[in-house]
Amino acid sequence: MSSDSEGVFLTQSTFTTENTVVDTDEILSDVLDLQKENITPRPNFNILSEMFSDISEDEMTEITQVVEEVETRRRFAIPMQDGDLKKIVAGESCVNTENKTKWALKVFDSWIEQRLIQSKNNEKLKNFPNNLLDLPVSDINEALTYFVAEVRNKNGEEYRPNTLYELIISIQHYFRQNGRFVNILDDTEFAGLRGVLDARMKNLAKQGLGINKKQAEIITEEQEQLMWEKGVLGTDTPEKLLNTLVYQLGLNLSLRAGQEHRNLRCGPYSQITVKQDSAGKTYLEYREDVSKTNAGGLLHRKVTPKVTRAYENTVLPDQCPVKIYQKFMSLR
Secondary structure: OOHHHHHOOOOOOEEEEOOEEEEHHHHHHHHHHHHHOOOOOOOOOOOOOOOOOOOOHHHHHHHHHHHHHHHHHHHOOOOOOHHHHHHHHHHOOOHHHHHHHHHHHHHHHHHHHHHHHHHOOOOOOOOOOOOHHHOOHHHHHHHHHHHHHHOOOOOOOOOOHHHHHHHHHHHHHHHHHOOOOOOOOOOHHHHHHHHHHHHHHHHHHHOOOOOOOOOOOOOOHHHHHHHHHOOOOOOOOHHHHHHHHHHHHHHHOOOOHHHHHHOOOOOOOOOEEEEEOOOOOEEEEEEOOOEOOEOOOHHHOOOOOOEEEEEOOOOOHHHOHHHHHHHHHHOO
């Protein structure tokens, strides 16, 4: 055999089993013809014949069962208990709501303690237990009615009308957190409480309390430009770059409340993407998933997520939100 024959490979195109000759080329040709003609059903390629495999049908069934068990374990989470479910609910609660609830309960407990101290010098003064969850509705109504009428801040001054309302709403949230679904603002059993709350809020409003709401001061364009000039905003240090990006995103993407800032993510599930419009202008697109007014739960299923854009600043490129965002992402 010449040296040229070293590149030639020989394969068996036919084989014999029990006096039967099988031409593999002919079988493959028939299969390809079936595929070209798009004939259904297609041939079954599960090779179980002893001619091709020594794995029995029982063994194949056992293997299939093992695979299905593995897939089932992957599909479902580790079995949970009651405490785990409570952690899930607590973990998705708004931080502000939880803090207000803790504050309201602390104020209520302080009022209970103070009333107990005062009752030592006045036998006619009624005391109330602080275990609200265990009280009947009539006692809850009575206790909260006196509470609304008497509560003051640490300086002994009147709360604003809306603060009284938030105290009651926060206590109602505490009830619902613990599986007791009372509706203080609607249930007839709390008519007495609502009457006193309404009268107190009206009286405080007449005194001028709560008319001027607290709100953040607006940063003017002149003030912002001064921050750029003085180096308060910029990208020359890591800390300054981060602070500037937070400011730019909040300003240009209409982010509300601190939690919406903290919810921002990087990576494949980021709410922010860099895009170009039909005119070739680059912009940041923010696509809301959860926010203060859209928590993503049952009540917000049909709420349309907010989508905002922040276009590149070609006039002042050093102040461009797109460039600042891209620089931050490149240095992560």
